[in-house]
Amino acid sequence: MPATMSDVARAAGVSVMTVSNVLTGRKRVGENTRRRVLAAVDDLGYELNLTARHLRAGRTDTIVLVAPRFDHPYFGELAARLSKRLERTGRHLVVEQSGASREGELEALSLARLHLYDGVLLSVVGMTPDDVERLRTTVPVVLLGEQDMPDRFDQVRMDNVEGARLATAHLLATGSRRVAAVGGSTSGRGMTFVRTLGWRRAHEEAGLPADDALVLPAGQSDLADGREAVRRLVREGTSFDGVFAFTDTLATGVLAGLAEAGLRVPDDVQVVGFDNLDASEFLVPGLTTVDPGHDEMADHALRLLDRLIDPSPGAGAGTAVEPERVTGPVSLVLRGTTRPAP
Amino acid sequence: MPATMSDVARAAGVSVMTVSNVLTGRKRVGENTRRRVLAAVDDLGYELNLTARHLRAGRTDTIVLVAPRFDHPYFGELAARLSKRLERTGRHLVVEQSGASREGELEALSLARLHLYDGVLLSVVGMTPDDVERLRTTVPVVLLGEQDMPDRFDQVRMDNVEGARLATAHLLATGSRRVAAVGGSTSGRGMTFVRTLGWRRAHEEAGLPADDALVLPAGQSDLADGREAVRRLVREGTSFDGVFAFTDTLATGVLAGLAEAGLRVPDDVQVVGFDNLDASEFLVPGLTTVDPGHDEMADHALRLLDRLIDPSPGAGAGTAVEPERVTGPVSLVLRGTTRPAP
């Protein structure tokens, strides 16, 4: 049975409140009593119960990032960024996993686990806009994700169409004519669709045809899916001389597939990814990729969340904050999987 | 102001207890009242306050993994494994970050954040055995980490010496004679030291000299450190024809460095990593690496934690559990960065 604050109080011969004051340091306490209290704390091995404090305080000073999966590097890097920023204000980040499915995400919310935190950064991949519309919660939520959601919530996303356009345009400008869209999709509304849109737009702008046979969907296992996409192109004899992979992880699989097929990068096939993961610079050859403005996105996400958590200190009540939808600035990072621009 | 259970009770014209019973489903409730309650819940947008439930219940059904950094792939993969197992028993995993430093780890503990969870899987990299010895907590803790810690706590670790020996022995058996130990250290007691020990042992067993000039330390940024290690070897004219990188992430950097230097893998230099990350299979060429038995380690960690959380249901009280120290089974995964065994 762990010791409670009143155990400590009794042992030190003071009241519970004095113990609390000593521990929080909020009020001045006489040096004598202070030492007696600390001695008792040490003696009993007392440990503060944060659960109780949180209930009392009504806040936890903790933000949660709900990511699709723990083992997706993009979210690991995002979490690290967010964590660093939150530490500056004495708060904490914890990460939970939704399972990358509609059900997992809905459960993450309905289970009210979110109330354990002062705010939620929810990465949406499985839920439909309709699900989001129906979402009822009093917890401050900012959505992260590439599919446009109802404007009931703030949302931070990458500039997907422009990023995809940039990537594809670069491939076309450096000589590729048959650019596969690995991870793409010709329907739906999610990330896969909008990046496919950018791929198509680049072709239009260049006055070149975009062949839907080059749009290859991915599943849940990006690395293997990227490799499999190349295997399939080769197996089916579809000609291609460029790949726009919708994530760097897919691109990593693509590079493996190309090597396996004996295709040289960038001589036979050029490759561009999307995300600019830490590791992408270190692939061989280095991966040309779209950088989605990680730092800006992290800044935006926390700014939006903070104004929900601390509702307009200046303005009066009833000043409902208008949900915002912000977009990170994309840029192309040129490395070895593409040829130099002519 | 979010609605509370008693708001719901009042609106439905029942007692708070009845609301609780409806929501938990633990007791039978009349169909009429049940519907009235649910209507009121919906009406008020009531959301359960888990903090209060946790305080009341004395547990949270949540385990925390304290990892050095969010953006380290090894821990992302570990978290995914642990999470999958915990879901089977209706529990949750959350991940926190310690900052890979002694201070960060100590704070993670002293802040008593741990009381928010039923158990803690603490990855130790910065704390010294002395720190651990001094650690006082009533929270169930299992240590993860490669440095041997005092046996006050359970500990799960890889078989580092044997893994390193296997990796190095394979390099020597396939013709390498000057094997760099990237990430190594000739002093200390941590992971870097024990794997260096294995590197040395393999040389002894093969009757070959181990040159300390080939032991290159790493810093905090594994990818860049791996590349830098190669740059340094080349710059200083130290001859080498093999690399044992102490993590797959370091190995990724090493491969980038070798490519940059125009050295062919595995013809000029063979490379072996350690960890068998998901991505390692997809590097070009595929990374030969030591697999530390991920699944077994995850199983052990949770088994040890569970017996602390649920102290010996069969045995009586006072049956203190003896701390265990278990080790995952290592094996070598052969891929393209090494030549076939002769």
Add this chain to the structure above:
DNA sequence: CTGTTAGCGCGTTCAG
């Protein structure tokens, strides 16, 4: 089947 009582461990309020 439903309501009452009591308290989880802490911190705010107001006296002393």
Add this chain to the structure above:
DNA sequence: CTGAACGCGCTAACAG
């Protein structure tokens, strides 16, 4: 500077 009472929101135990 210190103490006593009350309540944060929920649930176990017992009444009725």
